[in-house]
Amino acid sequence: MSATDKISLSQRAQEFPAYRPRPAAAPVALEGIRVVDFTHFIAGPLATMFLADMGADVVKIEAPERGDELRYYPPAVPGLEAQGGPFLWSNRNKRSVALDLKSPAGIEVALDLIAGADVVVENFSTGVMKRLGLDYETCRALNPKLVYCSVSAYGREGPFSDRLGFDPVVQAESGFVSMNGYSDRMGVRASAAVMDISTAMMVSNAILGALFSRERQGEGQFVEVALFDTGMLMTGWATMQHLVSGKEPQRHGNTSSDTCPSGVFEASDTSFYINCGNDKIFQRLVGQVLEREDLANDESLKGRNDRIARRDFLFDELGKEFRRQPWLHWQARMRRAQIPCGEVRTVGQAMRSAEAQARNLITHIPHPDLGQIPNIASPIRYARTPVVDPTPAPAIGQHTGEVLQEVLGWAPEKVDRMARSGAFGARIPATTDESGSPIQ
Numbered sequence: 001m002s003a004t005d006k007i008s009l010s011q012r013a014q015e016f017p018a019y020r021p022r023p024a025a026a027p028v029a030l031e032g033i034r035v036v037d038f039t040h041f042i043a044g045p046l047a048t049m050f051l052a053d054m055g056a057d058v059v060k061i062e063a064p065e066r067g068d069e070l071r072y073y074p075p076a077v078p079g080l081e082a083q084g085g086p087f088l089w090s091n092r093n094k095r096s097v098a099l100d101l102k103s104p105a106g107i108e109v110a111l112d113l114i115a116g117a118d119v120v121v122e123n124f125s126t127g128v129m130k131r132l133g134l135d136y137e138t139c140r141a142l143n144p145k146l147v148y149c150s151v152s153a154y155g156r157e158g159p160f161s162d163r164l165g166f167d168p169v170v171q172a173e174s175g176f177v178s179m180n181g182y183s184d185r186m187g188v189r190a191s192a193a194v195m196d197i198s199t200a201m202m203v204s205n206a207i208l209g210a211l212f213s214r215e216r217q218g219e220g221q222f223v224e225v226a227l228f229d230t231g232m233l234m235t236g237w238a239t240m241q242h243l244v245s246g247k248e249p250q251r252h253g254n255t256s257s258d259t260c261p262s263g264v265f266e267a268s269d270t271s272f273y274i275n276c277g278n279d280k281i282f283q284r285l286v287g288q289v290l291e292r293e294d295l296a297n298d299e300s301l302k303g304r305n306d307r308i309a310r311r312d313f314l315f316d317e318l319g320k321e322f323r324r325q326p327w328l329h330w331q332a333r334m335r336r337a338q339i340p341c342g343e344v345r346t347v348g349q350a351m352r353s354a355e356a357q358a359r360n361l362i363t364h365i366p367h368p369d370l371g372q373i374p375n376i377a378s379p380i381r382y383a384r385t386p387v388v389d390p391t392p393a394p395a396i397g398q399h400t401g402e403v404l405q406e407v408l409g410w411a412p413e414k415v416d417r418m419a420r421s422g423a424f425g426a427r428i429p430a431t432t433d434e435s436g437s438p439i440q
Contacts, residue, residue, distance in 0.1 A: 012374065013372040013374050014372060016364050017363055019363040020363075021389050023386070026384070026385065026386055027385050028054060028055025029055055029385040031055055032118075033055070033118045034058075034117045034118050035052075035056050035057065035058045036110070036121075037058050037060045037121050038123075038129075039151065040062075041069065041070050041123070042070065042090060042167070042197070043195075043200045044122070044123040044200070045060070045090045045091055046090045046196070046197060047151070047199075047200040048094065049091060049094065050201075050380075051207065051208075053378045053380065053387040054387060054388075055385070055387075055388050056119070058094040059094070059097055060091065060096045062099070062397065064100055064426055065426060066082070068087065071083055071084060072084060073087065077373075088392065090393075091393035094394055095394060096396060096398045097399060099425075100423060100424060101134075103422040103423060105422050106423045109418060109423050110134060111133075111134070111139075114139050114142060115142050115143050116408075119146070120146060120148045120149070121149045122151070123150070123151035123152070125162075125164060126161045136222045140220070143220070147220045150222070153170075153228060155228075167194070170195045170228055170231040171194070172189070173228065173231070174228065174232050176190070176194075176234055178249070179235065179238060179250075179251060180251060182252075183251045183252065187251055195234060198230050198233070202233075206225055207223060254273070257308075258304075259278075259308075260276065260308045261282070261314050265315075265318060266322060267326050267327040269326045269327055270326075270327045270344070271343070271344040272327055272330070272341055272343050273342050273344055274340070274341045277340065281338075282307065288333070289333045290321050292321065295317065361377045362374060365392065375390045400424055
């Protein structure tokens with residue numbers, strides 16, 4: 001890593017304020033909950049990161065040599081072996097244990113961790129956990145109160161249980177792609193991994209519900225969330241609209257099929273989005289913001305469906321008005337009139353916006369190798385049990401020795417013996433430093 005790379009990354013982190021630590025005495029929402037995390041890529045790791053943010057001890061199980069394949073998704077982080085931006089984004093607040101699950105010794109360690117865990121999460125291909133001897137029935141016999149969550153593509157049973165699932169494929173198969181883009185060309189996928197991200201939200205919600213059930217009823221259970229099922233949900237109310245009307249949703253670009261005027265407009269200096277979700281908002285827009293009484297009093301524009309029918313005319317009239325003044329002029333007037341609107345921004349502009357600053361969404365946190373790295377805040381805000389202070393995503397197997405000694409109570413000699421037996425693959429963990437403290 002060159003000095004230039006170090007300076008540029010440090011400068012990028014320092015552009016944002018330092019993270020403000022939580023109150024030292026505040027409890028955490030998932031105090032005492034331990035998660036053994038066998039997930040990889042996005043949907044599973046992001047879900048377990050949400051739990052880690054809430055205070056769960058998430059032990060990420062990784063293959064010794066390459067670890068989670070998401071580590072290698074670009075861009076690579078200069079100075080960090082096997083860590084790219086996507087991995088940093090989805091794996092904070094976790095401890096990494098490197099286990100060779102193809103070895104009996106590695107499976108022995110995994111079962112020991114599961115025996116004392118509250119939650120297991122996995123998103124391997126169907127049948128893998130059973131072949132490893134880590135399936136739900138085996139784990140339940142070992143730990144009856146275990147919440148065992150399986151994240152699959154098309155379900156763990158049935159004719160499609162063997163299929164692999166990736167975000168853009170589910171975007172296509174769920175109908176999501178067909179709804180997005182412009183009517184004169186093929187539908188487009190969302191650039192963000194919306195199916196993986198929404199599945200992660202469903203997984204964390206499902207696990208929290210199962211933990212609550214266990215608290216009240218005393219039993220663990222098997223939990224399943226499928227990517228395709230979530231994909232169908234992500235098409236929104238279009239599914240029910242189709243069932244009611246028999247019609248397929250159409251692509252409308254940046255406009256809305258359900259409201260008008262909703263879409264992108266041009267001020268004299270930039271683009272912005274307006275969403276007039278009802279008749280009252282429209283009246284405030286044309287009456288208070290634009291002072292166009294002719295539009296406000298036009299009977300052919302009074303109702304939602306009337307405006308949809310005259311969308312081209314209305315957009316033309318509004319466009320001519322908005323191009324007369326800069327965005328800040330219109331933003332102030334629309335804010336006073338309570339019009340839902342916002343500037344069309346790049347990702348970088350959004351991160352540096354006044355709104356993001358007001359919410360402390362982007363900060364910098366310490367990193368043991370790089371000094372400082374940026375951190376993107378959790379959207380969850382608890383008053384009594386604030387989310388934990390963020391720690392960077394771990395290196396492969398970074399906490400192997402620490403976890404086995406702290407969680408399983410193993411002596412350093414036993415860790416060394418298991419390492420020689422192949423439990424940890426080629427990345428054999430150091431177990432203690434000169435002071436006797438566990439390290440990796």
